[in-house]
Amino acid sequence: MPLTRIQILTELVVAGKASAAEQLELAALIDGIGSDEELSTVLQQAFAKTEASLPMSGEMRQKILTSILAESGDKALPKAKLHSLRFTKWVAAAAALIAVGTVIFFMVRKPAEPLPIADVKKEVIQPGKQGAVLTLADGRQIVLDSSGNGIIAQQSGTEIRLQNGTLAYDAAVANGSSFNTIATPAGRQYQVVLPDGSHVWLNAGSSLKYPTAFTEQTRKVELTGEAYFEVAKKAKQQFQVAVNGSSLVDVLGTSFNIDAYQDGAAIKTTLLDGAVKVSNAGSNPQPVVLKPGQQSQQHGASGTIEVLKQVDIDNVMAWKNNKFNFEGIPLKEIMKQLERWYDIEVVYEGPAPVFEFYGELSRNNSLNDILEAFKDSDLHFRLEGRKLIIMK
Numbered sequence: 001m002p003l004t005r006i007q008i009l010t011e012l013v014v015a016g017k018a019s020a021a022e023q024l025e026l027a028a029l030i031d032g033i034g035s036d037e038e039l040s041t042v043l044q045q046a047f048a049k050t051e052a053s054l055p056m057s058g059e060m061r062q063k064i065l066t067s068i069l070a071e072s073g074d075k076a077l078p079k080a081k082l083h084s085l086r087f088t089k090w091v092a093a094a095a096a097l098i099a100v101g102t103v104i105f106f107m108v109r110k111p112a113e114p115l116p117i118a119d120v121k122k123e124v125i126q127p128g129k130q131g132a133v134l135t136l137a138d139g140r141q142i143v144l145d146s147s148g149n150g151i152i153a154q155q156s157g158t159e160i161r162l163q164n165g166t167l168a169y170d171a172a173v174a175n176g177s178s179f180n181t182i183a184t185p186a187g188r189q190y191q192v193v194l195p196d197g198s199h200v201w202l203n204a205g206s207s208l209k210y211p212t213a214f215t216e217q218t219r220k221v222e223l224t225g226e227a228y229f230e231v232a233k234k235a236k237q238q239f240q241v242a243v244n245g246s247s248l249v250d251v252l253g254t255s256f257n258i259d260a261y262q263d264g265a266a267i268k269t270t271l272l273d274g275a276v277k278v279s280n281a282g283s284n285p286q287p288v289v290l291k292p293g294q295q296s297q298q299h300g301a302s303g304t305i306e307v308l309k310q311v312d313i314d315n316v317m318a319w320k321n322n323k324f325n326f327e328g329i330p331l332k333e334i335m336k337q338l339e340r341w342y343d344i345e346v347v348y349e350g351p352a353p354v355f356e357f358y359g360e361l362s363r364n365n366s367l368n369d370i371l372e373a374f375k376d377s378d379l380h381f382r383l384e385g386r387k388l389i390i391m392k
Helices: 003-014 020-031 036-053 058-076 085-098 331-342 367-374
Strands: 107-109 133-135 141-143 150-155 158-163 166-170 179-184 188-193 199-202 206-211 218-230 238-243 247-251 255-260 267-273 276-280 288-290 295-298 305-308 323-325 345-348 355-357 360-362 381-384 387-390
Touching (some): 276 295, 288 305, 331 367
């Protein structure tokens, strides 16, 4: 492998002296590397040598590959090559090596007419954070964002405590049960420990209704939106999640995620560990039992439940791991995630463009940082206050 030539070309790109032909040559050399292991080694050596001879700022590191992609994608690499798995692999590998602070990802668009580069305004929209509103049985509401640690309420003998951003219930001396609801508005997420010790993480724009003590044979809770559950094992007391009034998930002890946003295409239940039974709430429940790694998709209250036997768990759990994972996600779904987390409105001027996206970004980034990652795609948009407009 002509590493010296790669090093020379990389230095020219960093110095801003590389011609279009030289940028294209560098792209071709990188693309011609055989295995991913060899690719990683070559890139590490090339960038290490370039850094030593010509120091790079974080911004310059990001621009290196952007420049290469612009030349290779537009001038010489065939269209099919642009969408190949091989192409995206070396892009991702190079990006991982030169990224500083935030993982940089690159988007590959399906064939369409080129659009102008996006224009991002300077107003900074901060990411979401921990926070929720707790509604007690008597209708009182407690904003958990601003509540301090300690006991914040008592109901039917159950103490409700707040400790380091987690809501928990102590039902050891409960003399009855009442219902609470915890809701996360847009731009907020929260964790609650239920009276039985089960842990629930709520994504933005979600709510969970549950009793302050599980006194019935079935531990039943009601969910809207999205949540990840780690259910405490109690063999004699089944755990059940009622979802949007249209789906039931029955468990004994397991870890699973439910995505049931009202604007979603389906109610998606993804099993990580254990076993769950999913059924619809209609007259024909059509129950299915999931195994770890599988996902059920239910369309409508009485619709058929489809089971996907292999799903991308990293993609499903990205929100809980404080990431955006846009791998293979349609543009409209990506924009819904941004709406919920940044509390913005997304508007389309015409049909939504068709894109394929690759990579991850931290949810700690401001919206403006996220939009910067889109600037090198053909996506054309503008930001007006808290309204993101996707243009033709």
